[in-house]
Amino acid sequence: EAAEKAGYDHFMLKEIHEQTTSIQNAFAGRISEIEGSVKFENLKLTRKDIQNISRIQIIACGTSWNAGLMSKYLFEQLAGIHTDVDIASEFRYGYPVLCGDTLTVAITQSGETADTLAAVRGAKSYGCRTLAITNVVGSTITREVNETIYTRSGPEIGVAATKTFTGQLIALYLLALHSGRMRGNIGHEDMKNILISLKKIPGQVQRILNNRDKVHRCASMFSDTDSYFFIGRYLNYPVALEAALKLKEISYIYAEGYAAGELKHGPLALIKEGTPVVAIATGGHTYSKMLNNIKEIKARGATVIAIADEDDQEIQKYADIIIPVPKTHELLSPVLSTIILQLLAYYTALERGCSIDKPRNLAKSVTVE
Numbered sequence: 001e002a003a004e005k006a007g008y009d010h011f012m013l014k015e016i017h018e019q020t021t022s023i024q025n026a027f028a029g030r031i032s033e034i035e036g037s038v039k040f041e042n043l044k045l046t047r048k049d050i051q052n053i054s055r056i057q058i059i060a061c062g063t064s065w066n067a068g069l070m071s072k073y074l075f076e077q078l079a080g081i082h083t084d085v086d087i088a089s090e091f092r093y094g095y096p097v098l099c100g101d102t103l104t105v106a107i108t109q110s111g112e113t114a115d116t117l118a119a120v121r122g123a124k125s126y127g128c129r130t131l132a133i134t135n136v137v138g139s140t141i142t143r144e145v146n147e148t149i150y151t152r153s154g155p156e157i158g159v160a161a162t163k164t165f166t167g168q169l170i171a172l173y174l175l176a177l178h179s180g181r182m183r184g185n186i187g188h189e190d191m192k193n194i195l196i197s198l199k200k201i202p203g204q205v206q207r208i209l210n211n212r213d214k215v216h217r218c219a220s221m222f223s224d225t226d227s228y229f230f231i232g233r234y235l236n237y238p239v240a241l242e243a244a245l246k247l248k249e250i251s252y253i254y255a256e257g258y259a260a261g262e263l264k265h266g267p268l269a270l271i272k273e274g275t276p277v278v279a280i281a282t283g284g285h286t287y288s289k290m291l292n293n294i295k296e297i298k299a300r301g302a303t304v305i306a307i308a309d310e311d312d313q314e315i316q317k318y319a320d321i322i323i324p325v326p327k328t329h330e331l332l333s334p335v336l337s338t339i340i341l342q343l344l345a346y347y348t349a350l351e352r353g354c355s356i357d358k359p360r361n362l363a364k365s366v367t368v369e
């Protein structure tokens with residue numbers, strides 16, 4: 001096992017580090033920034049098919065569901081396709097309204113999650129076209145669906161998903177961009193700019209990993225806390241949910257991920273003097289609203305840890321601790337923020353002496369209901 005860990009203390013840390021290459025693998029050979037185009041090997045969906053999609057139905061569980069929620073924003077913004085995101089165990093016992101021009105997208109790292117498989121079988125019974133985003137070649141889901149996009153993340157041993165989550169995000173970015181292009185929703189220049197930024201992501205991930213000590217120090221400061229909050233808006237909302245999930249899974253600290261604008265509808269009551277609140281406050285159209293939210297929680301005594309663009313001067317006025325993120329295209333910053341938050345969860349669990357690769361009560365793949 002020590003050999004398989006390649007010098008890392010845990011598979012999770014190894015897999016966090018592997019993201020410099022797994023992210024690259026997720027887009028390698030699939031993008032042309034000069035043409036401003038994306039192409040997937042073996043995708044049968046034609047331009048006409050993509051133009052005819054009236055709605056996307058996402059189905060997933062756990063971390064894959066968080067990737068799915070992110071993709072709702074992407075499909076709607078980039079491709080103009082209305083997107084619903086359902087938890088597979090809810091979807092399978094619901095009464096969904098689906099039709100032939102709905103594209104059902106199942107997101108599952110393992111391709112074996114029982115609830116996701118059952119939900120896809122349900123969607124098929126409505127005559128929907130189905131597409132899977134998975135990491136495991138030849139997994140059960142690939143035999144159930146019309147199309148498969150592989151995330152090419154390589155095997156993941158740690159129970160808590162890390163590199164497979166960012167692999168799913170990249171696959172979803174590409175699918176949303178491709179759909180946007182096919183529907184004439186996104187122009188050549190915009191597409192080109194995003195793809196150029198995408199190619200820089202692996203190098204930027206490396207920079208984050210090189211600065212991991214800062215995240216470790218931050219994790220050590222709060223490792224005894226009994227609760228943690230993560231807040232974000234728009235694309236950073238699913239980032240907050242995934243960060244909270246990661247922390248819960250491996251450090252056993254009670255953590256909540258919240259849409260920052262919802263704080264005043266309940267969770268503000270839980271903020272006490274010194275409660276750590278991680279605010280994902282990278283640049284974008286909701287940035288100024290995030291600053292307001294940060295002021296709101298500061299006023300209640302919270303200690304604010306801001307994840308912010310490295311060139312952000314403004315944030316220093318409001319946050320207690322700032323963890324800088326390399327500057328990228330607004331749409332892509334969630335990938336980089338996620339790496340920081342994976343490290344935060346990892347180092348918190350490390351400080352607490354938890355069983356990082358095999359958290360209590362959890363399994364890598366849930367193949368029974």
Ligand code: G6P
Pocket residue numbers: 061062063064107108109110111112113116159160161362363364365366
């Ligand atoms: C389990 C794993 C999670 C994963 C979820 C869905 O709960 O511990 O990491 O996100 O299953 O798995 P899937 O393979 O369908 O993505």
